[in-house]
Amino acid sequence: MFFAGSVGVILTACRQGGVSAGAAAVADTIHNQSENNQKESDTETYILPSPMQIGVIFRRAGLSYQPGLTNQSSDIARYDSKYAQALNVGIYGADLTYCVLNKQTGDALTYLKTIRSLADKLGFGSVFDVDNMSKRFESNLNSQDSLTEITSDLQLETDTYLNENQEKYIGAISFAGAWIESMYIGSKVFATRANEKISDRISEQMTILDNLVKCLNLYVGKESHISELVGSLKDVENSYTTFPEIKAAGESEQNPKLTDEHIAQLGKEIENLRQKFIS
Numbered sequence: 625m626f627f628a629g630s631v632g633v634i635l636t637a638c639r640q641g642g643v644s645a646g647a648a649a650v651a652d653t654i655h656n657q658s659e660n661n662q663k664e665s666d667t668e669t670y671i672l673p674s675p676m677q678i679g680v681i682f683r684r685a686g687l688s689y690q691p692g693l694t695n696q697s698s699d700i701a702r703y704d705s706k707y708a709q710a711l712n713v714g715i716y717g718a719d720l721t722y723c724v725l726n727k728q729t730g731d732a733l734t735y736l737k738t739i740r741s742l743a744d745k746l747g748f749g750s751v752f753d754v755d756n757m758s759k760r761f762e763s764n765l766n767s768q769d770s771l772t773e774i775t776s777d778l779q780l781e782t783d784t785y786l787n788e789n790q791e792k793y794i795g796a797i798s799f800a801g802a803w804i805e806s807m808y809i810g811s812k813v814f815a816t817r818a819n820e821k822i823s824d825r826i827s828e829q830m831t832i833l834d835n836l837v838k839c840l841n842l843y844v845g846k847e848s849h850i851s852e853l854v855g856s857l858k859d860v861e862n863s864y865t866t867f868p869e870i871k872a873a874g875e876s877e878q879n880p881k882l883t884d885e886h887i888a889q890l891g892k893e894i895e896n897l898r899q900k901f902i903s
Contacts, residue, residue, distance in 0.1 A: 672835060675714070675802040676776050679721035681828075682810050685821035689726035693809050694719035695902050697738040702903070707849040709742045710794045711901050714801025716742070717779075722809055724775055729765040736761055743782075746794060751781040793843035793850070796836075800853060801901060803829070803836060808898045811891025818884060826887055827879040833861050856900075860893050 673681075695715050703709045716739050723732035740758065743749040752758045757778050764770035786795045807829055814822045837857050844850045864870060873880035882890070 672799055672832065672839060674776070674779050675717050675721050675799075675806065676772070676779060678803070678806045678829065679718070679725050682806065682822065682825050683725045685825045686819045687810060687813050687822055687825075688817065689722070689728060690809075690813050690816065693812055694722060694731070694735075695805070697734050699902060700738055700741060703742065706746065706794075707797065707847055708901075709746050710797040711801040711853075713739055713742045713746065713794075714798035714803075715805040715898070715901060717798065718802040718805035718809070720775060722806075724768065724771045727768055729771070732771065733762060733765065748782060748785045748789075748791075751778065751785050754781050757781070793846040796839050796843055797847065797850065797853070800836060800840065800857065803832065804894060804898050804901065807894045808891070811887060811894060814887055815891065823882055823884075823887060824879060826890070827882050830861070830864050830890075831879065833857060833864075837861065856897055860890070860897065863893055864890060 695712070697716070700712070703712050716735050720732055720735040720739065723729070723735060736758065740749055740752050743752065755777070757774055761771060761774050764774065783795060786792050807826065810822060810826050810829070814826065837854055840850055840854050840857070844854070867880075867882065867886045869880045869882060869886070
């Protein structure tokens with residue numbers, strides 16, 4: 625959930641696509657703070673966006689709320705290994721962001737509590753008590769800007785904890801879960817409400833995948849499942865690179881336009897991988 629960074633995308637602080645000025649401004653703050661933190665702490669850095677950044681980008685593209693897409697909080701009991709817990713911290717983190725940005729406050733609170741339970745098992749539940757963040761979240765359910773800010777503060781505090789305790793690999797695994805969940809939601813909403821801007825964002829997110837794979841490869845010695853995770857993500861990436869429009873784009877700096885058929889194919893592969901993560 626909380627592996628923050630940037631992909632060089634600066635979000636302007638304006639109201640567009642249902643995202644408040646505060647939400648966009650917070651995403652800018654994450655971009656600047658986390659990029660500086662990574663430059664200071666890493667000798668080899670693969671910069672990634674935060675789940676909140678991805679959520680804001682998709683929301684501004686017109687990604688609307690669709691009930692039934694997010695992972696069931698009741699499934700938390702299934703996740704009994706450290707690897708599964710880290711993955712689903714990310715998945716639930718993306719779900720939390722999706723709910724916050726779409727004003728589904730009851731579900732957002734449920735996901736916050738679910739993430740806290742997993743964080744306790746992973747050893748960093750104390751970050752939820754920094755500046756009374758959990759209580760502040762419950763007290764500000766009617767303010768999207770406040771919830772966005774608190775969620776983003778929580779992301780930054782988690783990153784700091786993992787960095788200071790030599791557990792950045794947990795953050796990398798969690799980001800993989802958040803990325804998959806965000807792409808799953810994006811492709812599912814697109815399937816029912818085709819939108820060129822959402823299509824563009826899906827294509828844009830695929831450019832992040834290479835950095836995610838490289839980042840995970842830094843930690844293959846930390847967790848035995850990471851090599852399998854990398855292999856699964858590379859399978860998705862390899863499928864993407866076989867699309868004719870991707871081959872035709874070559875080294876162009878512009879994100880290629882994906883066909884509806886290829887978005888559906890990509891979405892199916894991501895859905896299959898997500899199902900493996902949450903089962």
